Amino acid sequence: xxxxxxxxxxxxxxxxxxxxxxxxxxxxxxxxxxxxxxxxxxxxxxxxxxxxxxxxxxxxxxxxxxxxxxxxxxxxxxxxxxxxxxxxxxxxxxxxxxxxxxxxxxxxxxxxxxxxxxxxxxxxxxxxxxxxxxxxxxxxx
Amino acid sequence: xxxxxxxxxxxxxxxxxxxxxxxxxxxxxxxxxxxxxxxxxxxxxxxxxxxxxxxxxxxxxxxxxxxxxxxxxxxxxxxxxxxxxxxxxxxxxxxxxxxxxxxxxxxxxxxxxxxxxxxxxxxxxxxxxxxxxxxxxxxxx
Numbered sequence: 001x002x003x004x005x006x007x008x009x010x011x012x013x014x015x016x017x018x019x020x021x022x023x024x025x026x027x028x029x030x031x032x033x034x035x036x037x038x039x040x041x042x043x044x045x046x047x048x049x050x051x052x053x054x055x056x057x058x059x060x061x062x063x064x065x066x067x068x069x070x071x072x073x074x075x076x077x078x079x080x081x082x083x084x085x086x087x088x089x090x091x092x093x094x095x096x097x098x099x100x101x102x103x104x105x106x107x108x109x110x111x112x113x114x115x116x117x118x119x120x121x122x123x124x125x126x127x128x129x130x131x132x133x134x135x136x137x138x139x140x141x
Numbered sequence: 142x143x144x145x146x147x148x149x150x151x152x153x154x155x156x157x158x159x160x161x162x163x164x165x166x167x168x169x170x171x172x173x174x175x176x177x178x179x180x181x182x183x184x185x186x187x188x189x190x191x192x193x194x195x196x197x198x199x200x201x202x203x204x205x206x207x208x209x210x211x212x213x214x215x216x217x218x219x220x221x222x223x224x225x226x227x228x229x230x231x232x233x234x235x236x237x238x239x240x241x242x243x244x245x246x247x248x249x250x251x252x253x254x255x256x257x258x259x260x261x262x263x264x265x266x267x268x269x270x271x272x273x274x275x276x277x278x279x280x281x282x
Contacts, residue, residue, distance in 0.1 A: 040142075
């Protein structure tokens with residue numbers, strides 16, 4: 001897997017390219033000279049965690065023959081006060097819609113984080129990662 | 142720090158939003174039903190590593206009064222063959238242009254990875270991360 005990145009301006013605005021040619025815009029926070037022209041690098045890590053765990057959820061629920069109609073994700077993270085400002089805690093919330101059995105969803109979340117999600121597995125040793133889910137807007141756990 | 146994500150289609154295509162409202166498109170690989178409509182979640186992690194280490198490089202070289210005119214980055218990663226397909230090795234290459242002293246660049250790279258880059262610090266315990274740099278297209282290390 002390979003990505004490339006190029007600076008866009010003299011501050012800290014960059015454009016990064018993935019292997020399929022898709023690009024994303026990145027920028028630093030204002031505190032370090034950024035101008036809000038893209039997502040922040042640490043945000044892309046949270047997006048990666050959201051993406052990989054959600055793709056796993058979609059695949060696992062499909063294998064379980066659960067009818068997932070929609071999925072929305074929120075990821076909230078706390079960072080260390082000092083440099084390096086690593087994440088100390090991350091919470092991933094899944095908001096699911098569909099004809100879903102609560103027990104199956106609970107199993108799918110467990111499997112996603114315990115077995116499949118590569119991003120979670122890499123962060124696990126240094127970050128406390130927790131998760132929860134809401135099915136059809138009724139909070140289940 | 143908070144990010145949100147929403148599924149775009151019935152496969153595994155998602156749109157993720159950062160705190161400033163900037164969005165990125167994500168999709169899974171074809172092997173798992175993706176359709177190449179966005180960057181892959183694991184790529185976003187590499188982009189985050191590229192972004193945070195490069196922003197650190199820009200800031201450190203500026204403090205060192207080194208005149209950086211341009212910076213381009215390549216990140217190449219190897220993944221585990223089995224699930225979870227975590228990164229096993231990541232190499233970050235910096236291609237720098239400007240009136241730069243080689244010794245200062247070497248120090249800046251060291252400081253970025255040893256002290257400042259949050260993404261690198263979080264991945265370090267599980268992934269072997271190496272780096273190199275090229276100044277004005279003459280390979281220095």
